[in-house]
Amino acid sequence: MAQLLLNDGTRVTGKPFGALRSVSGEVVFNTAMTGYPESLTDPSYKGQILVLTYPLIGNYGVPGKAIRENLSTYFESDRIHVSGLVISSYTAEYSHWNALENLSDWLMEHDVPGISGIDTRAIVKLLREQGTMLGKLFQHDENEVEFYDPNKDNLVAQVTVKEKIIYPGNELQIILVDCGVKNNIIRCLMNTGATVIRVSWDYDFTQDNYDGLVISNGPGDPQLCRETIRNLKKAIDLGRPIFGICLGNQLLSIAAGATTYKLKYGHRGYNQPVLLCGTMKTYITSQNHGFAVDPTHLGKDWKPFFINLNDGSNEGIRHQNKPFFSTQFHPEASGGPTDTRFLFDDFMEMVRSFKIRQE
Secondary structure: OEEEEEOOOOEEEEEEEEOOOOEEEEEEEEOOOOOHHHHHOOHHHOOEEEEEOOOEEOOOOEEOOOEEOOEEOOOOOOOOOOOEEEOOEEOOOOOOOOEEEOHHHHHHHOOOEEEEOOOHHHHHHHHHHHOOEEEEEEOOOHHHOOOOOHHHOOOHHHHOOOOOEEEOOOOOEEEEEEOOOOHHHHHHHHHOOOEEEEEEOOOOHHHOOOOEEEEOOOOOOHHHOHHHHHHHHHHHHHOOOEEEEOHHHHHHHHHOOOEEEEEEEEEEEEEEEEEEOOOOOEEEEEEEEEEEEEHHHOOOOEEEOEEEOOOOOEOEEEEOOOOEEEEOOOOOOOOOOOOOOHHHHHHHHHHHHHHHHHO
């Protein structure tokens, strides 16, 4: 048997699967009905024990490790980033045209433990009422690991690319600051035809001759990304187009004068409605973040871009005169199914227009 212990004393018992080891981290939940291979490989889950609300997990297995254009075809990164997995019902019997193995074997390959047979509805209800908690997932001795708060560490430094990677395209040069980027963001940028230059979170891109700048998603507290924020402040002065996604929204907002705060239990999963400010247009989005922007002290000429229709929190900012904008949600996802991918086209139009004006 295995147990999940929360730091308020809540203890539940279930069946272990995956790696048989003890872990600790921040316990969060995801409301999506599908997509566990993508979620587990999302670097934004670094340091977290993930509770999936959909009751049946494992029924379509895990896809193969195909590579296309130097990126994993079916995963959001090259490894599992969650510390542990909590589900209701697990099945090792899977059926899908591109599945090659079951979920438990895949978790075991990456040394990640899971626990099944849990009333995940009760856990989610507790997290919604009390807020995100710290937890331990163990098989025998709860003292094997201490409670661990990943938000005290710079998680971005743990998931960023180590060396510059170039995805060749046309003459437009897009710097992608990797704070824990999902592969599909890279694909969407490559689909625009531009050359994508992927750099680490602390790389001083302001010394490079680029046409546009993208700040990616990533895990943890944005205030710990001091180098990125410092470089963003310089980039704002340069005036070249900037597009922030998820954590990138928080980092750009801080550079623009705003503050951030920790959400009670975060926004993780699909079907998150956001409103385009100044319109009646609503988009259904995919999200994964535990922090949000307080836009109260945004600098002059900055305005909120989107707001969350569930809780009114900020979902993006934009500059009224310069080609800068960001979104808290993931426009590369397929929420509706491609509702907000137009933002990549909008960004590239800004890049082309800015380049023409400079020539």
